[in-house]
Amino acid sequence: MKAGAVTPGQRYSARLIEMALPSVELGEVMVRVREVGIDGTDIEISGGRYGESPSGQDFLILGHEALGEIEDSGNAKFKKGELVVPIVRRPDSCVNCLNGQYDMCLEGNYKECGIKGLHGFAREHISENPKFLVMVPASLRSIAVLTEPMSIVTKGIDQAIEFHHRYSNPVQVALVLGAGSLGLLATAFLRVQNFNTYTLDIVPKSSLKGQLVEALGATYLNGASLSIPELPEQIGNLDIIVEATGNSTVAFQAMTALGRNGILCLMGVSTGNKPLEICADCLDMEMVLGNKVVFGTVSSNRSHFERAVELLASIERNWPQWLSKLITRRLRIDEFTDALHPTPDNIKTVIQLL
Ligand SMILES: [Zn+2]
Structure with missing residues (x-):
């Protein structure tokens, strides 16, 4: 073979x-x-x-x-x-x-x-x-190859939502960084939850990625002309951020942008050894005074695969052919x-x- x-x-x-x-x-x-x-x-x-x-x-x-x-x-x-x-x-x-x-x-x-x-x-x-x-199920044949990446997204976002349940305020704004396959699946997951969702990448809004984000009722942001740390001024308190670019600079910018009681889920992997200068005191203070959570997530087990199959079916029902x-x-x-x-x-x- x-x-x-x-x-x-x-x-x-x-x-x-x-x-x-x-x-x-x-x-x-x-x-x-x-x-x-x-x-x-x-x-x-x-x-x-x-x-x-x-x-x-x-x-x-x-x-x-x-x-x-x-x-x-x-x-x-x-x-x-x-x-x-x-x-x-x-x-x-x-x-x-x-x-x-x-x-x-x-x-x-x-x-x-x-x-x-x-x-x-x-x-x-x-x-x-x-x-x-x-x-x-046979009904998912044309898109079931996406089960594994969806299982990764499922594991990460289910944990973020669980962390968010520590307190009463609903999720006002969810932000996904990166509109590759993981970022787009994450956007769909957040929209299935009916969260007000923004997804950022560096291609024009008219691109396929931009169109796919907007087709879910999420808002596409072109990161080529936006500063991530300034996003809260434009779109509000960032309750959940999913980092799916694998760019470590973006990950640290996301920590700065994270809102009060916010949860940052790091899903992208950076494999280089790039250094970055940050204000460690500022970040530490903001994390403590803002009750913030930053966590990484990798791989998935059987339960995440099974949940991913359910979620793919749910996305397919809500947005056929998407x-x-x-x-x-x-x-x-x-x-x-x-x-x-x-x-x-x-x-x-x-x-x-x-
Ligand atoms: Zn082990």
């Missing part, structure tokens, strides 16, 4: 390879992969910045956002043709992992398909333990290396496996 692979730590190593079908171990089911989404993590791994091959091998199959179809199942729970999404992170033996909260792993010996120590899903078949497969517009590029597995070079206006590339 065909697979999209890299040599971790080596730039420009992305390539299409031929490999044998996986063997199905006892208790596993064979899944035919139908679609694989590409994100910034895949692009960074292919740029040699991180990634880890499975033990004893010198290559890593990429892809951690996938939609598959049960092909062969000795398991009564699954029928041939049913749609499933595989979970990415696999537990170690820490107390959180043993309780199914492997997204909150304490020891760091977890593995992640397509990222750390396990092959990913950019291949025609995978064999999988059903406890790492989440069922998806989610499918996030998939701006569909390529074949033969075009695997092209998939890792998106154009600047691209939102989500999906590899389709026939």
Whole structure:
């Protein structure tokens, strides 16, 4: 079968390879992969910045956002043709992992398909333990490849809302920084909650990103001509901010802009080592006197995947066809290396496996 692979730590190593079908171990089911989404993590791994091959091998199959179809199942729970999404992170033996909260792993010996120590899903078949497969209704087939990124958004924003429930005042303003796929899914989540939502990026309002934000009843802000710390003067007390740019300067500007009792959810990852000069006293004082919360969020577990499926259905009901517009590029597995070079206006590339 065909697979999209890299040599971790080596730039420009992305390539299409031929490999044998996986063997199905006892208790596993064979899944035919139908679609694989590409994100910034895949692009960074292919740029040699991180990634880890499975033990004893010198290559890593990429892809951690996938939609598959049960092909062969000795398991009564699954029928041939049913749609499933595989979970990415696999537990170690820490107390959180043993309780199914492997997204909150304490020891760091977890593995992640397509990222750390396990092959990913950019291949025609995978064999999988059903406890790492989440069922998806056929009605969501065209957009279910977005389940994994939606699970990341779900975990982060559900926590932010939970923190906000510490007190009585309703959410007046929610702000999303970045209108990539995570930022747009976050905007949709906040709009499902009916929050007054603003989403900022640096492309014009007339762009597809701007149009997608406004189609949800949120307001698009062009960050190219706006200062984030001055946003509260224009749009009010920022109760919830979701940082989805992965730019650490933006993250610190967001801390300054955060309102009284505000919650800042850091979802983007910055992988460089850029220094930044800040007024530490000012920030510390504002955080304390404003009862502010800043938290980071990474990965997701089975409960977040299941909730993500419900949320995708809810978004699809509220704004039919909106989610499918996030998939701006569909390529074949033969075009695997092209998939890792998106154009600047691209939102989500999906590899389709026939
Ligand atoms: Zn663990």
